[in-house]
Amino acid sequence: METIKQFELSKEYLESLRIAIEGEDGSFIQESFEGVNVADIASMLEELTMEEALFVFKTIDKQVASDILTELEDDTLDKVIKEMDYQELASYIQLMDSDDAADMLNLFDDKESQEIIGYFDDKAKSLQVIDLLKYEEDTAGGIMAKEYIRANKNWTVVQTINEIRRQAENVEKIFSIYVVNNRQHLLGRVSLKKIVLASDQTLIQDIYEEELISVTTDTDQEEVAEIMRRYDLESIPVVNAKNVLVGRITVDDILDVLREEAEEDMQAMTGITDTVDEYDSVIKLTKARLPWLLIGIIGGLMGAGFIGFFEGGLSKVTALAFFIPLITATGGNVGIQSSSLVVQSLASKSAFDDSLSKRFLKGLLVAILNGLILALFVFGMVVLFYGNGARFAMVVSIALFSVVLLASFMGTVTPIVLDRMGINPALASGPFITTANDLLGLAVYFLVAMSLLNL
Amino acid sequence: METIKQFELSKEYLESLRIAIEGEDGSFIQESFEGVNVADIASMLEELTMEEALFVFKTIDKQVASDILTELEDDTLDKVIKEMDYQELASYIQLMDSDDAADMLNLFDDKESQEIIGYFDDKAKSLQVIDLLKYEEDTAGGIMAKEYIRANKNWTVVQTINEIRRQAENVEKIFSIYVVNNRQHLLGRVSLKKIVLASDQTLIQDIYEEELISVTTDTDQEEVAEIMRRYDLESIPVVNAKNVLVGRITVDDILDVLREEAEEDMQAMTGITDTVDEYDSVIKLTKARLPWLLIGIIGGLMGAGFIGFFEGGLSKVTALAFFIPLITATGGNVGIQSSSLVVQSLASKSAFDDSLSKRFLKGLLVAILNGLILALFVFGMVVLFYGNGARFAMVVSIALFSVVLLASFMGTVTPIVLDRMGINPALASGPFITTANDLLGLAVYFLVAMSLLNL
Numbered sequence: 001m002e003t004i005k006q007f008e009l010s011k012e013y014l015e016s017l018r019i020a021i022e023g024e025d026g027s028f029i030q031e032s033f034e035g036v037n038v039a040d041i042a043s044m045l046e047e048l049t050m051e052e053a054l055f056v057f058k059t060i061d062k063q064v065a066s067d068i069l070t071e072l073e074d075d076t077l078d079k080v081i082k083e084m085d086y087q088e089l090a091s092y093i094q095l096m097d098s099d100d101a102a103d104m105l106n107l108f109d110d111k112e113s114q115e116i117i118g119y120f121d122d123k124a125k126s127l128q129v130i131d132l133l134k135y136e137e138d139t140a141g142g143i144m145a146k147e148y149i150r151a152n153k154n155w156t157v158v159q160t161i162n163e164i165r166r167q168a169e170n171v172e173k174i175f176s177i178y179v180v181n182n183r184q185h186l187l188g189r190v191s192l193k194k195i196v197l198a199s200d201q202t203l204i205q206d207i208y209e210e211e212l213i214s215v216t217t218d219t220d221q222e223e224v225a226e227i228m229r230r231y232d233l234e235s236i237p238v239v240n241a242k243n244v245l246v247g248r249i250t251v252d253d254i255l256d257v258l259r260e261e262a263e264e265d266m267q268a269m270t271g272i273t274d275t276v277d278e279y280d281s282v283i284k285l286t287k288a289r290l291p292w293l294l295i296g297i298i299g300g301l302m303g304a305g306f307i308g309f310f311e312g313g314l315s316k317v318t319a320l321a322f323f324i325p326l327i328t329a330t331g332g333n334v335g336i337q338s339s340s341l342v343v344q345s346l347a348s349k350s351a352f353d354d355s356l357s358k359r360f361l362k363g364l365l366v367a368i369l370n371g372l373i374l375a376l377f378v379f380g381m382v383v384l385f386y387g388n389g390a391r392f393a394m395v396v397s398i399a400l401f402s403v404v405l406l407a408s409f410m411g412t413v414t415p416i417v418l419d420r421m422g423i424n425p426a427l428a429s430g431p432f433i434t435t436a437n438d439l440l441g442l443a444v445y446f447l448v449a450m451s452l453l454n455l
Numbered sequence: 456m457e458t459i460k461q462f463e464l465s466k467e468y469l470e471s472l473r474i475a476i477e478g479e480d481g482s483f484i485q486e487s488f489e490g491v492n493v494a495d496i497a498s499m500l501e502e503l504t505m506e507e508a509l510f511v512f513k514t515i516d517k518q519v520a521s522d523i524l525t526e527l528e529d530d531t532l533d534k535v536i537k538e539m540d541y542q543e544l545a546s547y548i549q550l551m552d553s554d555d556a557a558d559m560l561n562l563f564d565d566k567e568s569q570e571i572i573g574y575f576d577d578k579a580k581s582l583q584v585i586d587l588l589k590y591e592e593d594t595a596g597g598i599m600a601k602e603y604i605r606a607n608k609n610w611t612v613v614q615t616i617n618e619i620r621r622q623a624e625n626v627e628k629i630f631s632i633y634v635v636n637n638r639q640h641l642l643g644r645v646s647l648k649k650i651v652l653a654s655d656q657t658l659i660q661d662i663y664e665e666e667l668i669s670v671t672t673d674t675d676q677e678e679v680a681e682i683m684r685r686y687d688l689e690s691i692p693v694v695n696a697k698n699v700l701v702g703r704i705t706v707d708d709i710l711d712v713l714r715e716e717a718e719e720d721m722q723a724m725t726g727i728t729d730t731v732d733e734y735d736s737v738i739k740l741t742k743a744r745l746p747w748l749l750i751g752i753i754g755g756l757m758g759a760g761f762i763g764f765f766e767g768g769l770s771k772v773t774a775l776a777f778f779i780p781l782i783t784a785t786g787g788n789v790g791i792q793s794s795s796l797v798v799q800s801l802a803s804k805s806a807f808d809d810s811l812s813k814r815f816l817k818g819l820l821v822a823i824l825n826g827l828i829l830a831l832f833v834f835g836m837v838v839l840f841y842g843n844g845a846r847f848a849m850v851v852s853i854a855l856f857s858v859v860l861l862a863s864f865m866g867t868v869t870p871i872v873l874d875r876m877g878i879n880p881a882l883a884s885g886p887f888i889t890t891a892n893d894l895l896g897l898a899v900y901f902l903v904a905m906s907l908l909n910l
Contacts, residue, residue, distance in 0.1 A: 001482050017650070017802075035665070035666045037666070037668070039685050039687075039840070045769075046691035054866075066473065080853075087496070097485070110470050130679055145632060145680060151721065160649055161652070162653060164572055164648065164652065165652055168648065173563070173646075173648075175630075175689070176646070179599050187544060190649045192629070192651065193619065193623065193628075193629050193647065194649065195621060195651060196540075196616055196650060196651055197616070197619065197620055210490070211490045211492070213492070223636065225710075227713065228710065229707075229710040229714065230494050231492055232704075232707035233492075233707070234628065234630070234706060234707070234709075246769070249884045250689075251706050251710070252684075252687035252688070252689070252706075253690060254710070254715070255680075255683065255684040255687075255709070255710075256684065257617065258710070258717075259684065259713075260716075261882055262713075262717050263799065266596065266795055266798075267795075268886065269791075269795075270791045270792050270794075271788060271791070271792060272792055272795065272796070276796070277784075281822045281823075282817060284819045284823055285796075285817075286821050286824045286828075289789075289792050289821070289825055290825055290828060290829075291830060292788065292792075293785065293788055293789065293792075293825060294829070294832070296784050296785055296788045297781065297785060297829055297833060299784065300778070300782075300784050300785060301781060301833070301836055301837075301840075302782025303777075303780040303781060303784075304777035304778050304780070304781055304841065305777075305840070305841075306616055307776060307777045307780075308774070308777050308841065311773055311774075314776055315770070318769050318776075319763070319766075319768055320764055320775035320776075320862055321762060321773075321775075321779065322758075322759035322760075322762045322763050323551050323753055323759050324776065324779045325754075325758040325759070325762075325779060325780075325783050325893055326752065326755025326756060326759055327749050328780050328783065329758075329783070329889075329890065329893055330748065330751055330752060330755060330757050332889075333747065333748055333751045333886050333889075334744075334748065335728060336723050336724075336725045337726055337727055337744050338857075339745075340721050340722075340724075340725035340727065341465050341731070341740075343721075344721065355872050362539070362737060362740075363654075365590070365737045366737050366740045366744070369485045369737065369738075369741040370741055370744055370748060373723065373745060374749070374752055377749070377752065378672060378752060378756070383755055385756075385760070386759065386763065388471060388758075389762075400466065421901060429725065431788050434784075434788075435784065438780055438784055442780060
């Protein structure tokens with residue numbers, strides 16, 4: 001096959017790279033990286049020691065090294081930048097696209113990043129980056145780049161092509177050309193395809209499209225992602241409050257946002273603090289998992305205290321203990337189902353969303369239906385197999401029914417409340433809420449038992 | 456502001472639309488849709504009755520109607536296509552991009568879709584669609600489109616521009632132009648930017664880039680998404696086993712794939728069968744949630760039977776019951792943490808992944824550390840507050856330690872096994888596995904108690 005496919009990272013290649021580094025064979029390293037995507041080179045560097053990686057950095061082309069820095073995993077990046085002085089860092093950072101440069105500088109505090117920017121030779125880039133650093137990291141302003149093509153509506157096609165030529169090195173991917181008036185207000189867009197097909201003297205104002213979706217600098221990055229997905233956009237212009245074009249977000253950054261948000265949700269749901277992965281140290285992994293486990297344990301101890309409170313009744317009717325797991329597990333399952341449905345619908349808000357009261361009513365109906373079916377089933381099973389009599393079976397099934405209702409309510413309300421407080425609603429399926437629901441379930445179960453069995 | 460922003464869906468507008476439909480005022484409807492994105496029109500139609508929506512369909516431009524069909528939610532789409540005959544459906548479907556047309560035909564069985572294709576006037580489109588229907592829906596072949604620009608390496612720039620002009624109507628977004636040899640083998644790509652900047656008589660073979668990442672028709676769509684994210688691609692060419700270019704996947708489809716996969720994972724983790732959302736009927740929602748709840752209930756009943764087996768011991772030491780929720784909850788939390796870490800790492804496989812044995816060893820160490828800390832904490836708390844003596848506290852903490860180890864092992868192994876069996880590993884955090892883990896936890900707890908307390 002003639003086409004170069006994805007680079008195959010092999011242990012054999014890694015070995016030969018190591019030998020080349022040891023022998024300081026710079027030309028082998030440069031040749032072997034030719035035509036390899038920087039994302040793949042970055043993966044390879046992750047496997048080397050810090051000294052090896054730094055040798056590679058100094059050997060290869062400055063632009064390639066700069067591209068690699070933007071692709072490194074956070075942990076490796078932290079280590080690499082600690083080994084470089086500010087002047088060296090500046091020489092790499094100024095070669096990055098403005099959005100990547102700003103992300104990199106956000107790893108430093110204000111004073112440090114000012115010092116690094118001070119070393120930039122590229123004054124235009126330093127102004128762009130200083131502007132980008134103003135915005136919150138997870139807003140459109142924080143993820144946009146300053147590299148894009150802007151055409152005045154009075155330009156001709158040939159003038160626009162000259163602008164593309166002038167910017168060819170800075171703007172790697174063009175997608176659309178944004179059309180502005182003399183005051184830089186965003187008016188619309190014209191596709192590169194139209195430019196290719198139009199005659200040289202055609203005026204931009206005669207071929208541009210006015211229908212254009214834009215976001216403002218303070219739009220949340222998750223909302224930007226949803227807009228780009230909904231309208232099938234590969235790039236979106238960012239304007240300030242006065243509709244002046246200030247940046248552009250491309251879809252490759254949005255794919256990273258989506259992955260980041262999905263990981264955040266997964267972590268919120270499964271009770272892992274910090275972003276960790278399998279490659280982290282045992283200590284770091286333990287630390288990330290311990291806090292939520294401890295909360296679960298404290299909840300469990302409170303549950304134990306709570307059941308202890310009913311010890312008298314429990315010692316009379318030991319069978320009450322048998323159904324504790326049934327009650328807590330069902331409460332947990334119902335709660336998670338409810339909250340995941342709400343989280344899903346919060347992620348895709350629409351102008352025609354059902355009102356809160358209508359949602360609750362519907363949730364209540366579903367819970368009643370499910371609760372009734374499960375309670376009847378459990379009633380039958382307990383009477384048949386556990387032989388504690390209908391009265392006891394009644395206790396278990398009434399408690400179960402109440403727990404289904406309660407867990408469904410909590411599972412619906414908690415994510416909505418969290419969302420309104422500006423907290424990630426996925427936390428509603430997390431260990432904290434699950435633990436709280438367990439305790440509630442136990443309370444319902446024993447209260448029902450105590451009153452129905454006169455214990 | 457001069458720019459048209461996202462269309463504001465208001466209840467007032469919806470009301471005026473309804474009045475226009477009632478008055479059969481076609482021109483109002485057409486005018487009010489001008490410049491509105493089809494995704495927004497689709498959202499609006501979701502709010503109308505079927506008769507109202509069908510009236511709108513017949514009133515507006517055929518191409519717009521066809522675009523709207525591709526944007527409708529599955530439920531609405533199902534209803535709409537039931538109201539149309541095959542000839543009418545064909546008239547819309549043949550106006551769609553080939554990938555959307557194939558998706559639409561996949562809603563019908565083979566015989567029906569053949570009949571619909573039979574009504575196509577556009578013979579080229581029917582051949583394209585028939586080709587696409589060969590591939591599995593969740594592979595690169597199943598999501599690729601036949602609309603893309605292909606240039607022979609021997610062409611000049613002006614020949615290529617003529618090809619772009621010829622295809623301008625079919626290929627809405629160009630991104631890259633794929634370069635092939637005379638046998639249609641994929642050789643590389645040339646960006647539209649390069650075409651704009653090159654002189655007319657430049658040969659494509661002198662300006663195209665050979666480094667190109669492609670996928671084959673049978674590549675899983677999730678892998679396609681990961682490759683496009685990793686390499687920041689806005690489109691990717693699809694080749695067959697002989698490296699012949701057969702299609703192209705654009706990033707807008709990948710955003711949909713990512714959302715689909717995230718929803719699938721969420722559902723697997725939270726035990727909701729079928730894709731449901733808040734707008735579905737109470738009966739449908741109940742049905743989607745009941746199966747997993749029943750499995751949880753059956754697990755709970757088995758747990759009850761299991762605890763009942765130890766009734767003798769339990770009636771002697773009632774306090775054993777107090778800690779049942781502590782044990783099952785911790786097992787659940789540890790299991791979910793472990794499996795979510797594994798699921799995350801399965802999603803981003805690398806050539807340098809640690810070996811299975813190394814992973815297990817690391818997981819074991821983390822579990823031992825967490826388990827020890829939690830067990831010591833619980834031991835102290837039980838001695839201090841529950842006054843059942845050190846021997847009893849020992850039972851609870853040894854059982855807890857064992858459960859942490861076991862749940863961690865199960866949480867690590869289950870997703871790996873599911874993944875190797877070709878099943879979505881996110882199911883490992885789902886109700887089925889959680890229920891199984893609850894039972895295991897109970898077993899460990901009571902076995903430890905029985906042997907240590909000589910019950």
